[in-house]
Amino acid sequence: MGVQRRNPGIVLLVGLPLLLVAAVVALGGQPRGHTPVPGNNRDQKGYTRPTDPSLYVGSETCKTCHADMPSKDFFQHFEDSPHFVTTLDTKKGPAWQGCEGCHGPGKAHVDGGGDKTKIFTFKGASAQEISARCLDCHAGGVQHMNAINSVHLKNDVSCISCHSPHHAKESEFLLVKPQPELCFTCHLQQKAQFDMPFHHRVNEGLVQCSDCHNVHGTVGPKQVRTSSTQDAICFKCHTDKQGPFVFEHQPVKTDGCQSCHLTHGGPNPHMLKLSNVNLLCLQCHTTSSFSGAPGAPSFHNQASFFQSCVLCHNAIHGSNFDATFFK
Numbered sequence: 095m096g097v098q099r100r101n102p103g104i105v106l107l108v109g110l111p112l113l114l115v116a117a118v119v120a121l122g123g124q125p126r127g128h129t130p131v132p133g134n135n136r137d138q139k140g141y142t143r144p145t146d147p148s149l150y151v152g153s154e155t156c157k158t159c160h161a162d163m164p165s166k167d168f169f170q171h172f173e174d175s176p177h178f179v180t181t182l183d184t185k186k187g188p189a190w191q192g193c194e195g196c197h198g199p200g201k202a203h204v205d206g207g208g209d210k211t212k213i214f215t216f217k218g219a220s221a222q223e224i225s226a227r228c229l230d231c232h233a234g235g236v237q238h239m240n241a242i243n244s245v246h247l248k249n250d251v252s253c254i255s256c257h258s259p260h261h262a263k264e265s266e267f268l269l270v271k272p273q274p275e276l277c278f279t280c281h282l283q284q285k286a287q288f289d290m291p292f293h294h295r296v297n298e299g300l301v302q303c304s305d306c307h308n309v310h311g312t313v314g315p316k317q318v319r320t321s322s323t324q325d326a327i328c329f330k331c332h333t334d335k336q337g338p339f340v341f342e343h344q345p346v347k348t349d350g351c352q353s354c355h356l357t358h359g360g361p362n363p364h365m366l367k368l369s370n371v372n373l374l375c376l377q378c379h380t381t382s383s384f385s386g387a388p389g390a391p392s393f394h395n396q397a398s399f400f401q402s403c404v405l406c407h408n409a410i411h412g413s414n415f416d417a418t419f420f421k
């Protein structure tokens with residue numbers, strides 16, 4: 095993909111219009127029917143804002159027609175939204191301000207009496223096109239600095255699948271729906287996990303998906319955040335498990351919490367991966383295991399109370415007092 099665009103021979107053969115279509119297709123978007131609009135730049139690198147100030151009219155001009163169009167108080171709603179502040183910031187020029195900060199230059203649209211083919215509309219735009227416009231202003235923050243790795247973006251889930259500048263249902267973060275419903279519209283498997291008897295209380299509002307995930311992209315896999323010390327996110331809340339301990343239980347540090355726990359929810363108490371603690375421990379603590387873990391001593395008769403390992407080895411996440419985690 096993209097090779098065609100760089101081949102001058104093909105450029106000469108097919109000409110510019112086809113090339114534009116090829117570029118859109120290469121970006122994974124749908125080619126759209128309407129004529130090119132100033133500022134409708136479909137380059138993957140981003141949206142290049144036309145700098146000529148005479149192409150812009152300013153939000154007050156938009157207001158003359160859009161005060162109540164397409165819906166009542168449309169403009170008022172914008173004035174009450176966080177993006178209104180862009181109209182006040184004149185430093186970078188009109189390309190970065192108000193309505194035209196997102197929709198691009200509006201003069202042609204206005205001169206055409208509201209010709210809708212002469213303004214960028216987000217309808218049918220590809221996820222990459224949309225995100226490029228938004229990230230022009232938002233790429234700077236820590237939340238968005240890994241946008242390039244966004245699994246959502248790579249799967250054509252764009253900013254406006256979750257946010258709506260004009261029609262947000264949640265005033266905070268302009269979300270189209272509150273969490274976790276927002277996420278569950280697409281992630282049904284995870285919904286089932288949080289419905290299990292033992293779960294992080296996400297449905298109850300105690301913990302949010304975004305406490306553990308950065309849906310805008312992360313360096314690590316599965317869009318999982320890290321703690322402020324670049325450690326497992328789990329330590330952000332479960333600080334008592336972090337240590338350092340005089341006697342570390344190796345898997346807590348090396349394999350991570352997920353070697354024993356499910357992270358969303360499951361059928362077993364404490365969200366353990368297996369219903370019987372002994373089976374969980376004996377995955378590693380058998381003489382035949384390759385985990386480097388010592389086998390449980392032979393006096394550990396599995397027919398008896400030695401089954402409930404954590405009855406005795408109860409400081410299972412690490413201990414400052416006892417090498418076998420008795421306390």
Ligand code: HEC
Nearest residue numbers: 153156160164169172177192193196216254258259260261
């Ligand atoms: C932060 C970027 C942004 C700004 C600023 C913005 N828009 Fe939009 N606009 C959008 C997006 C995204 C959509 C697609 C619908 C949605 O997600 O809310 C849209 C949709 C629209 C629509 C189509 C109808 C609709 O309700 O969906 C109109 C008309 C419109 N915008 C006009 C304006 C006007 C006028 C202004 C200034 C008062 C403005 N926009 C400011 C991003 C923006």
Ligand code: HEC
Nearest residue numbers: 151155156158159193194197200204207208210213214215
């Ligand atoms: C002279 C009146 C007028 C002005 C001024 C005006 N618009 Fe519009 N705009 C319209 C009309 C009329 C439509 C609806 C066109 C239709 O649905 O056929 C429209 C539609 C739109 C749409 C939606 C296009 C679509 O495909 O649904 C956007 C986005 C938009 N305007 C943005 C702006 C912005 C941004 C400004 C200011 C730069 C602006 N308009 C100024 C009259 C105007």
Ligand code: HEC
Nearest residue numbers: 225228229232235237246251252253255256257267304309
């Ligand atoms: C899968 C849903 C989803 C997608 C896609 C998404 N966001 Fe978000 N966004 C959220 C949620 C949820 C929050 C609030 C929780 C948080 O901060 O993580 C948020 C927060 C934000 C915030 C405010 C917090 C901050 O510090 O930045 C901005 C700005 C933002 N998103 C912009 C964007 C932009 C720009 C895109 C597209 C490149 C985008 N989002 C894509 C769900 C999403």
Ligand code: HEC
Nearest residue numbers: 176177180190191195196227228231253257265266267268
């Ligand atoms: C011209 C610059 C600019 C563009 C383009 C832009 N934004 Fe923003 N956005 C801002 C500013 C400024 C704020 C207010 C920041 C603040 O309050 O700290 C903001 C705030 C937000 C917030 C946070 C709202 C909150 O409650 O904290 C979200 C979400 C957001 N924008 C999403 C988007 C999306 C989605 C797009 C693309 C459709 C977009 N923005 C395009 C400048 C921009």
Ligand code: HEC
Nearest residue numbers: 245246249251255276277279280303304307309315316317
């Ligand atoms: C519009 C649909 C949609 C919404 C809404 C949505 N997602 Fe996604 N999400 C996807 C798609 C598509 C993928 C990529 C395919 C996959 O892994 O399922 C994805 C991937 C992910 C991944 C990475 C999975 C991996 O294998 O790397 C995480 C984590 C995630 N989403 C969390 C969230 C959270 C948290 C929310 C709510 C704030 C959310 N998503 C909202 C569609 C969505």
Ligand code: HEC
Nearest residue numbers: 274277278281284294296301302303305306316318352357
């Ligand atoms: C307590 C932290 C935490 C919370 C809260 C959380 N997740 Fe996750 N999630 C993780 C971790 C860690 C992973 C990595 C895989 C694993 O360990 O299960 C993950 C994996 C995922 C995946 C990829 C699944 C796969 O099998 O590849 C998706 C999608 C996802 N989470 C969505 C969500 C959604 C949606 C929510 C909210 C409803 C949510 N998560 C809440 C920690 C969390």
Ligand code: HEC
Nearest residue numbers: 294295301305306327328330331351352355357363364365
């Ligand atoms: C945002 C804070 C937060 C983060 C991050 C977090 N947790 Fe939790 N966790 C909680 C809270 C709060 C509870 C208690 C829930 C309750 O009482 O219902 C809990 C409960 C648990 C439990 C069950 C405890 C019990 O007694 O049943 C386990 C296991 C657990 N978390 C593991 C993890 C793992 C593994 C991670 C990292 C993937 C993680 N947590 C990340 C807040 C968090």
Ligand code: HEC
Nearest residue numbers: 328329332335345346350351353354355364371404410411
């Ligand atoms: C070697 C397996 C193992 C690993 C790795 C592990 N846990 Fe546990 N965890 C357990 C067992 C077993 C229990 C149940 C203890 C009991 O019943 O007394 C437990 C209980 C818990 C509880 C509830 C009781 C308590 O002590 O607060 C939380 C919370 C918890 N674990 C969080 C974590 C976190 C966070 C991590 C990663 C830092 C982690 N666990 C790693 C085995 C493990």
Ligand code: HEC
Nearest residue numbers: 344345353374375378385386387388403407410417418419
């Ligand atoms: C993912 C593999 C794994 C799981 C599951 C696991 N362990 Fe371990 N365990 C280890 C490793 C590796 C060591 C470190 C061995 C060493 O330091 O030589 C260890 C060390 C120990 C020690 C200290 C041994 C010594 O002599 O220093 C005890 C006791 C122990 N584990 C008990 C348990 C119990 C009880 C469970 C179940 C709740 C459990 N382990 C689950 C891998 C595991």
Ligand code: HEC
Nearest residue numbers: 372375376379388389390391399400401402403405406418
């Ligand atoms: C009734 C208490 C009790 C129960 C229950 C128990 N253990 Fe132990 N465990 C001990 C004692 C006592 C030792 C020896 C401690 C020492 O040598 O200082 C020990 C030692 C160990 C060691 C260290 C072996 C070594 O070579 O260093 C491992 C591993 C271990 N147990 C795993 C388990 C596992 C796995 C279970 C559950 C299947 C379990 N224990 C259940 C009391 C118990």
